[in-house]
Amino acid sequence: MTDSIKSDNFGIDRSVLESVIASAGVGILICDTEGNVRLANDAAARALTTSASTVLTSRIFDLLPLPQGAEVRAAFRHLSKTACDDEAFHEITFEIEGQTLKCVTHPIFTTGEDAGLMVTLLQNVTAETQAARAQTEFTSVIAHELRTPLTALKGSIDLVLANAGGEIGDSVRSLLSISQASCNRLIRLLDDLLDVAQAETGSLKLRMHVVSVDGFVLRAVETLRAQAESRGIRLLVRTTGEIPAVVADQDRLEQVVVNIISNALKFSPEKSRVTVNVRRSQSVVQVSVSDEGPGIRETDRANIFRKFYRLPETGSTETGRGLGLAISKAIVEQHGGRITVRNRRSHGSTFTIELPIPGEDELPRKNKQ
């Protein structure tokens, strides 16, 4: 047992608890709701590049770089009031002394004297982050290199179809139209690949303004209304109460809502309903999209936000690229929000986006849209 472990009575066999925590490869900190470290392992001290004794006499917020410390403090406040919920956690990734650390905090839902504790896991993800950055750079280069010949290809096809080289016959037109459609599909795929690569590493450039959530939700709905109506699907929007503005890139969030509604339409039976709900819930604005489709199996729910993951046996004729939800998740997370999916009790599934409501001090005086 190392000196870095200090343990109160946690109600389970102390030696087992200590062995598990001490031998874990990730840093583990157990704190009270005020952030005071009650227990930590060596890996936590190493990750934070400080001594075990410093860790054990500090509050977790003071061990982290300033902005992230403040964010984790706010997360502690929020999580300590959260009811028992597997999805109640806070995750943040930051740099410290040249290392990239992922810091995940969960409340521990117990009763008695152990109630109100938080467990924070610190994982060194430097190698993964560097690999992801290299992949993003590679994707950007490839996307650019492909875009140039595609521009020439698409341009030439468009011009020939517009009779720039003289009149063309029906069969040539029909074949060139296939080339044109495939070209357009390749371009969309490139756009998506670039988006997902940039968003996953947090390098997507967001143009943040104070925006109305209703605005981008309604635009997304209008974009897809004709598609819904063509299959007899009713696309409904319900806004509950007053919705505060958020600080966001509205084009990107519109893209997210379009992705989710378009997914819902894809899995909806004809003449069913897709409902978009907008409401405030404590410190977030929630936008949820519910469909009356078959729902999503648990194994698929766990993977659905991974890139290139495609739901099997959809019976749909749509050809998805398995990127829309990965892009959506990355965009929402870069806004400090989160996206979740659950099955509805009756049938169908609900995707929910949560966006943080900014405090007064976070609202710029200008840029209001």
Place this chain on the structure above:
Amino acid sequence: MPAMPRKILIIEDEPDILTVVTVALEMHGSFTTTTARTGAEGIMLARREHPDAILLDVMLPGMDGYEVCRKIRSEPYLAEIPVIFLSAQADYDEAREAYERAKCFVLRKPFDPLKLASNITAILESEGVR
């Protein structure tokens, strides 16, 4: 009497894209084109031809599009010519910011060749070029 065709200088190192842009503009009937494959050649042609607008690729070999634009803006005889960047998406945000800084325009690759002429006409009209 039809208006004089507008003279467009296209600076683009990819010959295929040069061809597409040239055909797209000339089939429209209201443009004539001059082409350059490098920034240096483009600046020289701009001085000689004094075009109504310059279509400028961002990623040129050697002197890139931003540098070409900076040089054009620094020469009084050329400074007022509208510059329209042709940007591939990987550098689109950068191009958009450059547009805001240098008061240029951006057309995103792949552009629709059938709308290229009307896009350029709209830009020229917004700049008061007749």
